Amino acid sequence: MNPHHATAAELGRGLKSRQYSSVEVARWFLDRIHETHGALNAFVTVTAERALADARRADAMIARGEGGPLTGVPVAHKDIFCTDGILTSCGSRMLANFIAPYDATVVERLTAAGMVLLGKTNMDEFAMGSSNETSHYGPVRNPWDGSKVPGGSSGGSAAAVAARLAPVATGTDTGGSIRQPAALTGLTGLKPTYGRVSRYGMVAFASSLDQAGVLAQSAEDAALVLGAMAGFDPRDSTSVDAPVPDYAAALGRPVKGLRIGIIREFFGEGLDAGTGAAVHAALDGFRAMGAELVDVSLPNLPLSVPTYYVVAPAECSSNLSRYDGVRFGHRCRDPRDLMDLYRRTRGEGFGAEVKRRIMTGTYVLSAGYYDAYYLKAQKVRSLINDDFRRAFSQVDVLMGPTTPTPAFDLGAKTGDPITMYLNDIYTIGANLAGLPAISAPCGLVDGLPVGLQIIGPHFSEERLLGAAHAWQRDTDWHRRLPPLYA
Amino acid sequence: MFSRTGAIVTLTRRDVENIAHLARLEISEAELPVYVQSLSAILAFVEQLAAAPTEGIEPMAHPLEGQVQRLREDQVTESDHRDRYQANAPAVEAGLYLVPRVIE
Numbered sequence: 138m139n140p141h142h143a144t145a146a147e148l149g150r151g152l153k154s155r156q157y158s159s160v161e162v163a164r165w166f167l168d169r170i171h172e173t174h175g176a177l178n179a180f181v182t183v184t185a186e187r188a189l190a191d192a193r194r195a196d197a198m199i200a201r202g203e204g205g206p207l208t209g210v211p212v213a214h215k216d217i218f219c220t221d222g223i224l225t226s227c228g229s230r231m232l233a234n235f236i237a238p239y240d241a242t243v244v245e246r247l248t249a250a251g252m253v254l255l256g257k258t259n260m261d262e263f264a265m266g267s268s269n270e271t272s273h274y275g276p277v278r279n280p281w282d283g284s285k286v287p288g289g290s291s292g293g294s295a296a297a298v299a300a301r302l303a304p305v306a307t308g309t310d311t312g313g314s315i316r317q318p319a320a321l322t323g324l325t326g327l328k329p330t331y332g333r334v335s336r337y338g339m340v341a342f343a344s345s346l347d348q349a350g351v352l353a354q355s356a357e358d359a360a361l362v363l364g365a366m367a368g369f370d371p372r373d374s375t376s377v378d379a380p381v382p383d384y385a386a387a388l389g390r391p392v393k394g395l396r397i398g399i400i401r402e403f404f405g406e407g408l409d410a411g412t413g414a415a416v417h418a419a420l421d422g423f424r425a426m427g428a429e430l431v432d433v434s435l436p437n438l439p440l441s442v443p444t445y446y447v448v449a450p451a452e453c454s455s456n457l458s459r460y461d462g463v464r465f466g467h468r469c470r471d472p473r474d475l476m477d478l479y480r481r482t483r484g485e486g487f488g489a490e491v492k493r494r495i496m497t498g499t500y501v502l503s504a505g506y507y508d509a510y511y512l513k514a515q516k517v518r519s520l521i522n523d524d525f526r527r528a529f530s531q532v533d534v535l536m537g538p539t540t541p542t543p544a545f546d547l548g549a550k551t552g553d554p555i556t557m558y559l560n561d562i563y564t565i566g567a568n569l570a571g572l573p574a575i576s577a578p579c580g581l582v583d584g585l586p587v588g589l590q591i592i593g594p595h596f597s598e599e600r601l602l603g604a605a606h607a608w609q610r611d612t613d614w615h616r617r618l619p620p621l622y623a
Numbered sequence: 624m625f626s627r628t629g630a631i632v633t634l635t636r637r638d639v640e641n642i643a644h645l646a647r648l649e650i651s652e653a654e655l656p657v658y659v660q661s662l663s664a665i666l667a668f669v670e671q672l673a674a675a676p677t678e679g680i681e682p683m684a685h686p687l688e689g690q691v692q693r694l695r696e697d698q699v700t701e702s703d704h705r706d707r708y709q710a711n712a713p714a715v716e717a718g719l720y721l722v723p724r725v726i727e
Contacts, residue, residue, distance in 0.1 A: 234711075235711055236710070236711060238704065238707045238708055238710070238711065331686045331687055332687055332690070345684060345685050345686060346686075371693075371695070374692055374693060375685075375687075375690070377687065377690070437675070440671065440672060440675055442668075443668055443669040443670075443671050443672050444672065446665060446668065446669055447669050447672070454646060458647075461647075462713060463712070463713075463720050463722055464708075464711070464712055464720060465708075465711035465712055465713075466711075466713075467713075468713035468714070472723050473723065474723050474724075474725075475722055475723050475725055476647075477723070478722065478723055479647040480644075480647050480648060480649040481649050483646075483647055483648050483649070484648050484649030484650065484651075485649075487648070489654070489657075492648055492650070492658075493658065493661055493662065493665075495646050495648065496639070496642045496643060496646055496648065496658065496662060497662060497665055497666075499642050499645050499646040500642050500662070500666070501669075503642070503645060509673075510669065510672075512682055513672050513673065513675075513677065514669070514672055515682030515683050515684060516675075516677035516680040516681070516682050516683070517672050517675045517677060518682075518683040519677075519680050519681055519682065519683040520675065520677065520680060522683055522686070553664075554661050554664070554665060555664055555665065555668050558668075568686075569686070570686055571686025571687055572686075595687070
């Protein structure tokens with residue numbers, strides 16, 4: 138069989154039963170990346186030598202009867218995760234010369250699980266974008282249609298897995314950056330509960346929202362990778378000290394009796410008709426499996442985008458103040474004085490959207506405007522959080538579309554930031570409330586994938602993965618490949 | 624800079640130059656009008672928050688309730704990685720980061 142037709146879980150089983158070696162699998166994917174890279178621009182760095190070294194080590198482990206379900210399985214990391222000795226650019230000119238001196242915890246744990254590093258994936262600059270068009274390394278193309286965006290900010294990870302250049306990839310999600318690209322490329326994308334996965338070594342954007350997760354071919358793959366990367370890390374002060382359940386074991390949970398809240402606010406104006414129809418068909422599927430569907434209203438949820446565009450830029454302006462041209466990263470040529478060094482280094486190193494968000498954040502935090510913008514947004518964040526809490530007192534999970542439309546044309550929204558921001562209207566709420574959420578493919582509209590979003594209470598990843606897995610046992614949307622990459 | 628009484632928020636070039644200075648960002652003449660327009664549009668967009676009733680509502684800074692900052696013993700746990708970390712620095716000498724002269 139062709140390794141790129143296998144999920145990560147299937148590859149793990151094939152490796153364990155010696156149908157192929159990890160070195161053979163790694164070579165297969167490296168060749169595939171080599172052949173298609175120009176078309177998709179999914180990778181910033183391909184780590185071929187490292188992949189083969191990892192694969193040889195994995196083969197040795199397997200030969201000794203060691204390792205787990207992911208040993209020898211290739212993975213690609215979003216270029217936001219520090220990788221010891223490897224360029225970690227975060228999609229920015231600012232870090233285009235930054236060789237990380239250590240591994241992020243996510244990288245360290247997946248390496249310890251025996252995964253094989255294929256490379257680092259392209260992304261919106263500092264994870265700020267919904268189309269992967271803000272990257273210093275150029276836009277990524279959607280494997281389903283090269284004239285469309287793959288979504289963002291984890292667009293390179295999404296395109297890589299969708300085209301099966303990697304069986305699975307990591308991502309980060311601050312306002313939808315895993316779920317939105319997963320939806321637009323036909324993948325299963327999981328954003329865990331805030332604090333579930335360590336942020337150590339993950340370049341910071343908005344620290345009260347950022348969370349690492351996975352872009353996968355199936356709920357089963359997402360469960361395996363989440364299990365390997367999650368857990369307490371003393372090096373991240375917001376990491377939650379709670380045991381990691383066996384997510385893969387929870388996949389068999391029955392959907393019968395599950396109370397599903399249908400978010401009324403997600404089906405109004407702005408939702409594309411085809412997307413809405415595909416999501417409704419999926420909801421009917423859950424009803425047929427014995428779930429109970431309940432209409433739920435979260436009246437403050439429509440305020441999530443404006444709330445986010447105060448809170449996230451505020452945190453970003455603070456986080457990105459570290460890029461000063463002194464200790465690492467880009468430095469301008471021949472600075473006249475320290476002020477000139479700061480201003481030109483940052484003016485040159487950051488792209489237009491990052492500068493826009495830094496300035497928005499600087500403004501809303503500045504003297505005289507803090508209360509009116511930042512404090513106000515934090516209060517509205519409380520209202521949104523209360524809406525979710527009330528909803529979860531009535532239902533087990535919430536469902537709706539992941540995005541208002543399927544993938545849009547490259548360049549269609551780059552001229553108008555507000556239009557671009559509104560693309561995350563259904564995903565941002567979960568970040569503001571720190572909730573886990575998953576997007577699973579539920580249909581095709583004019584040949585482009587559509588995602589069903591499932592949101593749960595804090596630490597309900599097992600429930601989300603179980604629901605998505607049940608859906609994927611009944612359907613084959615998650616097994617469809619983009620025609621050009623079949 | 625502007626009044627928050629109306630829904631129309633307009634920043635001037637001067638406002639944007641001031642924000643860029645606070646953020647230590649050099650913005651070119653050509654970029655300036657783009658930011659005047661887009662930052663004004665963003666502020667007008669987030670202005671809809673003003674209408675939300677938040678009397679007596681606690682601001683939410685962090686998504687997990689009751690989570691407190693952990694403290695640790697004040698002990699040395701890291702070894703010295705200076706040379707490794709400084710390998711990424713644009714200019715170092717004798718273990719020190721070099722910057723333009725600050726005091727004449």
